[in-house]
Amino acid sequence: MTTNWQRFFTADRPLAVRRGRGPGDRSLIVVESEDGPRLSLWDAGSGTVRPLGGLTSGDLAQAVLSHDGEHILALHDDNGSEVGHLHTTGLDGGDSRDLTPDLPPYTLRGIDVAGRADRAVITCAAEDGFSLWLLSTDGSADPEPLFRSPHEAWNGLVSADGTRACVDTTDHNPGIRRFAVTVVDTATGQVLDRLTDGPEAPVRGVRFSPVPGDDRILVATERTGFARPCVWHPTRGTRIDVEAPHVRGDLVPLDWSEDATRILAVHVDGGIHRVMEADLESGALRLLDHPPGAYFEPDVADTLCHQWASHYGPGRTLRLLHQRFDSPLRVLHADGPDSAPVPQLFPQLDLDGVRCTSTAVRSADGTHVQLWWARPRHAKGPVPLVLQLHGGPNLVTVDRYDPAAQAWLDNGVAYAALNYRGSVTFGRRFREGFMPAIGDRELEDIEAAVHRLVADGVADPDKVFVTGASYGGFLSLLSMGRLPGLFAGALAHVPMADWLAGYEDMNPALRAAWSSFFRAKPEDGLERFVRASPITYVADVVAPVWINQGTHDTRTAPKQVRLYEEALRAAGGDVVVDWYSGGHETTGRAKALAEQSRMLDLVHAALRQRPWSQGPL
Template sequence: MTAKWHRFFTTERPLAVRRGRGPGDRSLVVVEGDDGPRLTLWDAERDTIRPLDGITEGDLVQAILTCDGEHILSLHDDNGSEVGHVHATSLDGHADYDLTPELPPYTLRGIDVAGRADRAVITCVTDDGFSLWMLSTDGSAAPAKLFQSPHETWNGLISTDGSRACVDTTDHNPGIRRFAVTVVDTATGAVLGCLTDGPEAPVRGVRFSPGSGDARVLLSTERTGYARPCVWDPAQNTRIDIDAPHLQGDLVPLDWSDDTTRVLAVHVADGIHRVMEADLLTGTLRELELPAGAYFEPNVADAHCHQWASHYGAGGSVRLLHQRFDSPLSVLHFNGPEAVHQSHVTPRPDLDGVRLTSSTVRSADGTSVQLWWALPRDTQGPVPLVLSLHGGPNLVTVDRYDPPAQAWLDNGVAYAALNYRGSVTFGRRFREGFRPAIGDRELEDIEAAVRWLISEGIADPDHLFITGSSYGGFLSLLAVGRLPQMFAGALAHVPMADWLAGYEDQNPAQQAAWEMFFGAKPEDCRERAIRASPISYVSDVVAPVWISQATHDTRTAPGQVRRYEEALRAAGGTVVVDWYSGGHETCGLTKALGEQSRMLELVDAALHQRPWR
């Protein structure tokens, strides 16, 4: 008999809706299927949906449409390693060609397509550094290098007519992730302008103007310490800033209307999203009256700045991507507060989930940290609880659909998710708060969250578990080593367990991130890296540890996990490692269901004082 909680993992759901840049209003819909992501083409003008069942190769989660809407671009790598080449694939899957055959394999840190030309730009990372390349999407011309730097360079964008490109650069401030935006001529590679707000305040590109021949760029700036929209004209070196001094917290720009008069943005305060629209002609800012939930999710160190985001449709309509912890992503069309309706493209199933509550917790030094939490339905605390930590660290847990959260709650286990220091959308100071002592501030935040959950009568102090992926997996292992009496078990997915051993096996982009985290190369900060590594504390671990690790992971490589496993066993600890074939990201509902079943089995064993095997 199928367990009731399986419903959260057996219902296919959209992961993203990404509008094409070309004429018309066509979008790629990325759907999480049983065996991984699959694509659907949505033509909003014709109101048609076309499954792209022939496209099965490449990183489909980050795929984008070409200008003509006849191909998709995606990174093809070795079993999820994130190192490979960008390919163009026809919508029927029959034609597929490598757009960069002469380049060495690279990691992708940006991809964008021109709206009126068969051109795209990609931001690549190899052993030689970071580079921006222009591609001919029909393969008629060889790739052209537009920009090169040894320092972190991300998020290349291309203008509507393909004549200009911009990229987020750190040449002015090496080793610190506070970007400037550099604009180049795509015909010559000549630098046409660079916008920086100084060494403290980063500037990030969002998109070029949708207007043909319009060289302006929509940016996100942080002169106040919080994100704000800005429109910059590099030709005239003029700018329009939406300062919004009455708002506390980030105001994150997402998109620019086709007529270039409005900017869509989301104000984030204590983790709560409020969608707003800025009128560039009048300078006014209005809030849209919408259901509670999340309307975008930031990304980091990937092909796009957001994993999914609300945006404009053709004709200036506001296309809202909306989800909550208990409701999968759906598309809402906004035509005024009395006319918000759901698109049939992403029907929202009623899965009878539990809403989560947002609370603020004070950390050891008085810093406010935001926490999502819920008790199982019809339950009085305290009960066993799982504390979840996102990766990154420059990511964030938003109010978006989360099958594992719902599975825990359906099985009588309370759930909480912490946005520790290092999380984005809480301002620059909070985002950078995890440096330079990696792990220290995050553990203070974890400890504060746990004490709050216990004091509020939510969590049973004897039955607390910690879990997370990537950086969240690292923090899970670090917590059971440095806070050994606090947790009854750790459930870590693709964690960093040994920072020093992991460096050599990482891809070049991740090595640059490593150096940014610690502010130096490994040979110059050995003591700091050792202090930050969970492997340094295996003799103090008393709780059992489970690790799910990928064979082809180039972010948190398998070798350093093997070292941790051996060290913890040698110290007398309990560790179980389950290996899977693939890369850093878990794909497919079937695999996710299997991992959740495994975690429920282990937590049940701990609650009944049985060993982990």
């Protein structure tokens, strides 16, 4: 079958629009270019977009603007290892400076810039634990430690005037990822207060009030088991909770208006996004006018809480970042809650893609899991299918543009993406439902999804493939050994194949996370790590396996992939490993297109019953 599927990868594609915290109305645009993320500066006041061509180093996908809007703050690491130092770099790529030269290398787990002061805070994970640091963004003052803990602490935030900071902490509940928000005085480092809803209900910081002198914090609570916005005033010890008893599912707070009177939130029900605004003065919660699609994408375990998210503009204006499986990101502008949003930035590209449908699937124990799926155009009867599993596990597949999905569909292969247990935006019970028996519940969800797609006549039962990156890659490999015969092949990107070997080599932030998820360290819960490891089941693998692995990955380190490859080959398995120079993620259109071409070739080979280890057709 000959198609022009490459068209879905060819255009520069916006990945995020991130408004600066400082005066004026400047935003950083992250675009996926031919060879990786590239940045542009959008000055909404003048309507100009300026490419920042001189910036070629650092983790540009997670970069933010400095207070004055004249510098970029980004982690500089070794070839994508995610371990390094925060640098400030001029918009032209010059005057780069290490802001923490005396600190040991760290993994960045939070960055926030004060709106009305030359201050920023970063949250670091290193061998000695977690720490929150106050920085001068021009490098004129030495970094100051504000908080330290041996327990997980992420997502540091700073007030508009730089006098207060907060960080999500687990000191009240060590070893369990249910955060409280701890507030500190940036002048003294003194802990002022902590907001916790008890050991069962986490609280996470979203943003300090944008009004200077106002130390209220917008947080997300889960007292009901589902996310709800809350405004906490630590100085007064008061809070305003947006209860929303009529709303089923998560109501995720994203931002608040410049005058701090309104909250922007997204209601997620069965994966479907509905944008809402809460008026803090009247208590009213109203649904906003907007087209169907996704309006934010959580990234709760990284430098920023969201890969991209809708937010407020000046005054009461709204900037709704919108995309769908068949439509790349664009910015919609609304003058207020009563105004219909209109396109403001990026045209809606017509690439003749296919939209996905959301379906609830009943898993083995009765739990409902959400599944996105689509048939190729003009498909009649069951066809080959690729099941995509997201990473994390505390991430989620939203209705966002996916060139890989469109490429599969354009080649006559059905596509599905499963939000298995462990996914976020479906409530606390669902998010934590994969622990501590890592892999067990997820495999039940995967098996149920495949059976549903087969029963509905979407997928040919003998031609279903599984793919995913990171935790999704791990689940792809685990499915090969524990669900033999369900899949015709696995396409695993940067997977965890051996938890014992991988734990030794992963960065400190990840070790803390996984000891929390397993509810044990390897020396205390060896059987859990062994049971969850795909390498344990290589003798049962009957379908071909392809692994795409980075040489400098500190999340799913190279050694454990080599061990799995050797073990599977020794067991007689059909396995191929492709190595690339880099870390946990490949970036750039060229690499993405090459990987998609490789996967298409492998699937076509499997359909012709040609072993993958024999090489190209």
